[in-house]
Amino acid sequence: MNMTHYMSLLADNQPWNLIIFMAIPVIFAETITITEFIILFTKNLTDPLRSFNKVCSILAGIYFTGVFLYLFPTAFIPLSVNGEWHTWVDIVAVGFYLSGVIFLLPLALLDLGLIARKRSEEHKMKLHFLLISGFLVVAHIAMIFGMINPEIVGSMGGMGDMMH
Secondary structure, eight states, X not given: OOOOHHHHHHHTTTTXXXXXXXXXXXXXXXXXXXXXXXXXXXXXXXXXXXXXHHHHHHXXXXXXXXXXXXXXXXXXXXXXXXXXXXXXXXXXXXXXXXXXXXHHHHHHHHHTTSSSTTSOHHHHXXXXXXXXXXXXXXXHHHHHHHTSOGGGGOOSTTOGGGGO
16 A cells, blocks of 8 residues: 555654654643643633643644654655655645644744733633644644545646656
């Protein structure tokens, strides 16, 4: 079976790539989401759980920004320049994975107090929730498309020869 570059990345160097590129970001996102729900339902903004949520958000944003800064120039750019994508499915998987930085970096900046400083706590909580939700959406789209065998969807104009 032919794999997307997303799945190849996770399958290579087992178990380290799986841990570095999948487990750590997803565990952070799930932890942030679960604690976010508890905070939203209890409306307790002074609980130690809120501090834990903020720390996780900051670490996740910094961590995933590092992942993005590593993968964009070493994988995305060369695959694009050299025309090595395995159909549009591959581009969707990798593109959506990397787009996670659009959500996690602002999440870290929000909890570091670098953006939305003058907004109310309620507004910040809504923004926080939207950002972590956005990351979960793009991460799941990346996972779904990343697991598709690119050979079954056909090729993008002229890319069929590059699938082998």
